[in-house]
Amino acid sequence: MFVTPAYAQAAGGAVAGIGQFLPIVLIFGIVYFLMIRPQQKRVKEHKAMVEALRRGDVVVTQGGLIGKVIKVKEDNEIEVELSEGVKVRVVQSTIAQVISKTEPAKD
Template sequence: MQGGAFAQFVPLILIFAIMYFLIIRPQQKKLKDHQAMVEALRRGDQVVTQGGLIGKVQKVKDDGEIEVEISSGVTVRVVKATIAQVLNKTEPAKKG
């Protein structure tokens, strides 16, 4: 009887393994990539917010915000986590 009880749980274990590799793991990777993108934001990067605004980063603040210039002389404060995409990266300053 012990083998029969274990055999009943095998399909559940397989379903969980499939769910992990097809759903959970890709979502975790996507979240990790987004966090890395947000942490790499610098002044001069052109970004798209989740609301669809396109602008250039003017200032990166430590409290999870950035200032984005959406038009000449018009800057808005944006939460870093709402950045959906970085269109143009600025080149890092060369040392030496």
């Protein structure tokens, strides 16, 4: 007589268990589409911008320095001229923005 109510309560437990995970899955989906995916898109755009740098481009570094690209080196460095005679080496990934692009050389 005492066993019957216990079996009746346990029968609906499987459906309730799946229902408890649904809000967690929904929250993860919302976080992915509102935070993770846009950040990945920005990283991809920044990488494409950095790879497209060439001599003569005017750039802004993350430190706020504005200068003209003098030389693009192969080891992820570029040489930027801040003013006449003042040249600095900058890591490519620290370029925040390209202000003006130069036209590619015509053959």
